[in-house]
Amino acid sequence: DAGVIQSPRHEVTEMGQEVTLRCKPISGHNSLFWYRQTMMRGLELLIYFNNNVPIDDSGMPEDRFSAKMPNASFSTLKIQPSEPRDSAVYFCASSLGQGMSEYFGPGTRLLVL
Amino acid sequence: AQKVTQAQTEISVVEKEDVTLDCVYETRDTTYYLFWYKQPPSGELVFLIRRNSFDEQNEISGRYSWNFQKSTSSFNFTITASQVVDSAVYFCALLTGGGNKLTFGTGTQLKVEL
Numbered sequence: 450d451a452g453v454i455q456s457p458r459h460e461v462t463e464m465g466q467e468v469t470l471r472c473k474p475i476s477g478h479n480s481l482f483w484y485r486q487t488m489m490r491g492l493e494l495l496i497y498f499n500n501n502v503p504i505d506d507s508g509m510p511e512d513r514f515s516a517k518m519p520n521a522s523f524s525t526l527k528i529q530p531s532e533p534r535d536s537a538v539y540f541c542a543s544s545l546g547q548g549m550s551e552y553f554g555p556g557t558r559l560l561v562l
Numbered sequence: 563a564q565k566v567t568q569a570q571t572e573i574s575v576v577e578k579e580d581v582t583l584d585c586v587y588e589t590r591d592t593t594y595y596l597f598w599y600k601q602p603p604s605g606e607l608v609f610l611i612r613r614n615s616f617d618e619q620n621e622i623s624g625r626y627s628w629n630f631q632k633s634t635s636s637f638n639f640t641i642t643a644s645q646v647v648d649s650a651v652y653f654c655a656l657l658t659g660g661g662n663k664l665t666f667g668t669g670t671q672l673k674v675e676l
Contacts, residue, residue: 491668492666540607548595553608
């Protein structure tokens with residue numbers, strides 16, 4: 450069975466550019482999560498969706514970040530414009546629902562120069 | 563508020579030693595879930611175990627075992643006869659019953675050397 454799929458796996462961009470990260474959750478999972486991992490702050494939840502609806506985006510750092518889930522099998526996290534401090538590993542995870550285990554994708558390693 | 567504390571930042575052991583990773587959690591909820599994840603050097607996060615607050619039975623899976631004690635709010639993870647492939651960062655996490663947000667600890671870096 451395919452796990453959570455993320456693309457790209459690596460992204461290098463210049464400050465000011467738009468970055469779009471993509472995620473395909475595990476089929477049948479109705480909760481999707483976006484996390485960011487840095488050495489300084491560890492794992493931070495940015496936003497999560499239940500049944501394609503954003504439930505809590507309190508972790509989104511600022512207006513430069515936006516996330517969408519147009520259907521049950523696809524989500525994007527967009528940063529516009531990107532800044533060097535956005536450099537991190539971004540994980541997408543999905544689960545069957547409240548209280549259930551989250552399964553993580555391989556992550557996207559983002560470097561903003 | 564929820565909190566997970568992994569006081570051990572880094573542990574080094576020699577292969578075949580047993581090692582225990584500590585996890586202490588805080589929550590006022592009576593229904594909650596505890597998790598352990600492994601993050602090997604390759605970077606992915608691998609789910610290891612989920613335990614709900616009403617099930618205090620210890621669990622064993624091969625060389626891995628987990629000791630859940632509500633009295634001390636701890637959910638410790640023991641690796642028996644450690645191997646080099648166990649080298650990774652291990653995260654403990656808490657999910658309270660009313661929500662859908664994992665609270666992660668800061669992780670414990672385990673290094674297993676020959």
